[in-house]
Every structure is written in C-alpha cells, then in structure tokens.
Amino acid sequence: MLLNNLKPLVKSGLSSNIVEEKLSLREKQDRRLKEDIKSVLSYREWIQRITNNTFDNTRVIGIVAAAKGAENYLPYTIPKIITQISEIGMMADIVIGLNNGFECPTVIDSFRSLGGVQVIHLYTSEKVANNIPAKIFNNVKCEGEPYYLKNIDCQYCKHRIFVVHQKQGEYAAGKIRVLGDIYGSLVLQSIESGWIPPAILVTFDAESQFLVEQKYAFVEPESNGLMLIVSKLQKQSEIDILGARSRFAVYQKGAIDGSKVLLPNFNKEVPPLQFFLDTVHGKYSGCKSMTGGGIVGRIDALVSLIVVISQRYPGTRIEDTHLTILAKYAGFVAEIFTNVVSTNRTPSLTEITMDKPPKKAWIEQIYRWNSGYQGLKLCYGEHNIKSIVSDGFPWSIFTAPIVFLKRLKRTDKFTLSTVIHKFKVLALAFAASRNIKKRSLDNPDILQGSQAKASW
Numbered sequence: 001m002l003l004n005n006l007k008p009l010v011k012s013g014l015s016s017n018i019v020e021e022k023l024s025l026r027e028k029q030d031r032r033l034k035e036d037i038k039s040v041l042s043y044r045e046w047i048q049r050i051t052n053n054t055f056d057n058t059r060v061i062g063i064v065a066a067a068k069g070a071e072n073y074l075p076y077t078i079p080k081i082i083t084q085i086s087e088i089g090m091m092a093d094i095v096i097g098l099n100n101g102f103e104c105p106t107v108i109d110s111f112r113s114l115g116g117v118q119v120i121h122l123y124t125s126e127k128v129a130n131n132i133p134a135k136i137f138n139n140v141k142c143e144g145e146p147y148y149l150k151n152i153d154c155q156y157c158k159h160r161i162f163v164v165h166q167k168q169g170e171y172a173a174g175k176i177r178v179l180g181d182i183y184g185s186l187v188l189q190s191i192e193s194g195w196i197p198p199a200i201l202v203t204f205d206a207e208s209q210f211l212v213e214q215k216y217a218f219v220e221p222e223s224n225g226l227m228l229i230v231s232k233l234q235k236q237s238e239i240d241i242l243g244a245r246s247r248f249a250v251y252q253k254g255a256i257d258g259s260k261v262l263l264p265n266f267n268k269e270v271p272p273l274q275f276f277l278d279t280v281h282g283k284y285s286g287c288k289s290m291t292g293g294g295i296v297g298r299i300d301a302l303v304s305l306i307v308v309i310s311q312r313y314p315g316t317r318i319e320d321t322h323l324t325i326l327a328k329y330a331g332f333v334a335e336i337f338t339n340v341v342s343t344n345r346t347p348s349l350t351e352i353t354m355d356k357p358p359k360k361a362w363i364e365q366i367y368r369w370n371s372g373y374q375g376l377k378l379c380y381g382e383h384n385i386k387s388i389v390s391d392g393f394p395w396s397i398f399t400a401p402i403v404f405l406k407r408l409k410r411t412d413k414f415t416l417s418t419v420i421h422k423f424k425v426l427a428l429a430f431a432a433s434r435n436i437k438k439r440s441l442d443n444p445d446i447l448q449g450s451q452a453k454a455s456w
Contacts, residue, residue, distance in 0.1 A: 029381035055199035070206035101168025116158035133184030174454025180310030225340035244294030247341035271362035282336035286390030292320030294342025315452025318372035375445030
C-alpha cells in the first residue's frame with residue numbers, strides 16, 4: 001500500500017525535474033541568442049560609425065569559399081558573376097578563399113585572360129585557433145604588414161579578383177574557417193584602415209549561378225538573376241538582405257573555353273528530398289532559411305553576421321541557416337526573392353559515396369544539413385528557430401494547397417501519370433526524411449570548442 005502511494009509522488013517528482021531542466025535549458029538558449037544578437041548589432045554599429053555610414057556604390061563585392069572540387073565550377077561561375085555585375089553597370093571585387101591548402105592554379109591563371117580583370121594573390125598566416133581569424137598578407141612568407149583592401153581609380157582596373165590562399169593547418173579545415181579569415185581579418189581590418197567598402201555584398205558557392213525562374217517555370221540559363229536582386233536592394237533601402245531561392249540540379253560533364261567543367265542539367269530528375277525542399281523553400285514556415293549559394297545584402301549587415309558566427313561557432317556547417325536566424329532576431333529585414341534561383345549541386349539518384357560501406361550520396365547530403373540543424377536546435381532552442389528551419393513536415397502547406405500544387409507541378413502537364421509520379425516522389429522523400437532525422441538526432445554538429453569540426 002505504501003509503495004502504491006509512493007509511485008505517484010516519484011512520477012510527480014521526476015516530471016517536475018524534467019520540466020525544470022527544460023526551462024533551464026530554454027533560458028540558456030534564449031540568453032545565448034541575445035548575446036549573439038548584441039554582438040552582431042555592435043559590429044554593425046562599429047562598421048557604420050567607422051565608415052561614417054558611407055559606402056561605395058560603384059562596386060559589388062563577392063565572397064566565395066572554395067575547396068576540392070571547386071575547380072569544376074569556378075572557370076565559368078566567376079566570369080559569369082563578373083559579367084552579371086558589369087551588366088548592372090557596376091564593377092566587381094571577387095574574393096576567393098582557397099580552404100585549407102586547396103589550390104587550383106590552372107583555373108586561377110585563366111582569370112588573367114578576362115578583360116579588365118586584375119588577379120591579386122593573398123596568403124594567410126597559420127591559424128592559431130579555430131575561431132581566431134588568421135592575418136592575411138600579399139606574400140607567401142607572410143612577412144611585413146598585413147594586406148588591406150583599398151579603393152582604386154577605376155581607370156586603372158575595372159574588376160579585381162583576390163585569391164586568398166589559406167595555409168593548411170589543424171584549425172583551417174571547413175568553409176566557415178576560411179570565411180572567418182576573410183571577413184574577420186581582410187574585410188574588417190581593411191575597413192578599420194580606411195577602406196570604403198562596397199554597399200552590396202554577394203555570398204555564393206563555387207557552383208552558384210544567379211538565374212531567373214519566373215513562377216516556378218523554366219530556368220532561364222542566360223538570364224541575370226543577380227541584376228534583379230541588386231535592383232530591388234537599390235530601390236528598397238529598408239531591405240537589408242535578399243536571398244535567392246534554392247534550385248537543386250544534377251551536374252554533368254561539359255566544357256567551356258576548353259576547360260572541363262560540371263554544368264547543371266535542369267532536365268535531369270533530382271532526388272526526392274531535394275525536389276521537395278525546392279518546392280517549399282521560401283514560402284512555408286520552417287522552410288525560410290537563406291541558401292548560402294546566393295545571399296545578397298548590405299555589407300554592414302552581412303559582415304556583422306558572418307564575423308560573429310565564425311568567431312563564436314567555428315563548427316557550424318550551415319552558416320546560411322545560422323545567418324538567417326540571427327538576422328531575424330537582430331531586426332534585419334530579410335526576404336527570399338522567389339523569382340531568382342541560385343543553383344545548388346545535388347548528387348544523382350544513383351551516385352554513391354566512397355564510404356565503407358558505400359551510401360547514397362543524395363541522402364548523405366541531406367543528413368549533413370540535418371546534423372547542422374540539430375546543432376542549431378541545441379544552441380538556440382527549437383522554439384526560437386522553428387519558423388525559419390525545421391526537420392518536420394511543413395503543415396502550413398495545407399493552408400494554401402493550391403499554391404503548393406502549382407509549385408509541385410512546375411512545367412509538367414497535369415496527367416494521371418505525372419500526378420502519381422509526383423506523389424511517389426513525395427512518399428520517398430517522407431520515408432527518407434524520417435530515417436535521416438533519426439540519424440542526425442544522434443549526431444548533432446558540435447558548434448563550439450576544440451571538438452568542433454566544420455568539414456566532412
């Protein structure tokens with residue numbers, strides 16, 4: 001009888017402890033988010049103050065991190081982005097960060113043949129910690145004073161490409177690590193030394209193309225999506241950040257000007273989960289993260305965000321989602337421009353990894369992103385991030401089902417066979433996502449500390 005009376009008390013005590021632990025964790029997550037936002041706003045205020053809120057409206061700066069495999073894309077993405085900036089009537093400063101000792105000399109040398117382009121080689125000193133930006137010099141021995149960006153007479157050189165050779169080292173591996181060096185050392189220190197930075201910054205990936213895709217119809221391969229985004233930023237001063245909509249594509253071998261490259265094939269079927277993410281991106285709750293392959297914004301806003309992320313979270317692998325979360329709570333006006341896509345390479349359905357045993361590459365791609373999401377969920381709490389990113393089903397689809405069906409349809413005709421095929425694809429996506437979620441829950445990314453790893 002006594003034991004029976006004790007059972008409810010024990011259960012009640014356990015429940016109370018669980019609730020208290022959850023409340024305590026939630027408070028820590030809220031506090032961490034507030035501290036990060038305070039730091040972001042402090043950096044932005046510093047940039048605006050030291051520049052006297054004066055920026056260069058004649059140039060656009062673009063920043064990309066490159067690692068092994070980037071040599072398959074840079075030969076056409078870099079010239080294309082420079083061309084798109086020229087068509088806007090502006091000049092380009094492109095910074096390419098070669099991560100952790102990666103080199104592609106033939107590709108870099110080819111940029112010298114581009115008209116009106118100056119190529120400048122820069123080198124990082126050894127990175128002493130995963131969250132401390134390395135100094136950057138204009139000589140391989142890293143001697144003398146660090147290198148700072150300067151404003152130039154456009155008659156001397158129209159466009160510039162800065163190639164940052166990041167020294168290989170214990171703390172260098174990972175996209176966020178080389179971005180930390182570029183933003184935290186080159187950009188911030190140049191501003192402090194008197195450089196007037198371009199008003200607009202473009203972040204992109206090695207394979208990124210900014211293309212127009214009106215109302216989820218055909219992608220226009222020769223279109224200038226970057227022009228539409230920059231134009232909107234110029235016309236609407238209240239907007240801080242504009243992201244392109246993600247457009248997954250399977251890439252295939254091709255050639256441009258004699259160089260072997262990988263090019264997107266928009267006619268080839270993409271894997272089911274990537275297809276679903278394309279369909280819901282930018283519209284529904286939990287699917288509103290910016291995509292790192294195409295974010296354009298005010299330089300003071302974007303630099304502030306990425307500097308804080310790289311210094312506080314050197315283990316993050318989805319810095320685009322991290323950036324979106326902080327931008328929201330910092331009060332920045334950020335939108336996804338749904339008529340412009342940035343291309344994002346996805347493995348084909350049949351591609352497998354080199355793991356032992358081998359795995360389906362398209363599933364591993366989503367798994368990596370989900371592990372990054374789980375890390376952010378532990379960091380800030382699901383309650384703070386679920387409107388931006390989630391690993392659950394976006395049930396808000398059913399509040400506007402016609403819109404979803406139109407997106408699902410794209411350019412296909414609505415026949416019985418296409419409807420059946422589309423729903424088979426969605427069923428596969430749902431099944432795969434459940435398995436990926438289980439795996440990623442057990443392996444969330446570690447964002448801070450000595451165990452943080454930003455590469456795979």
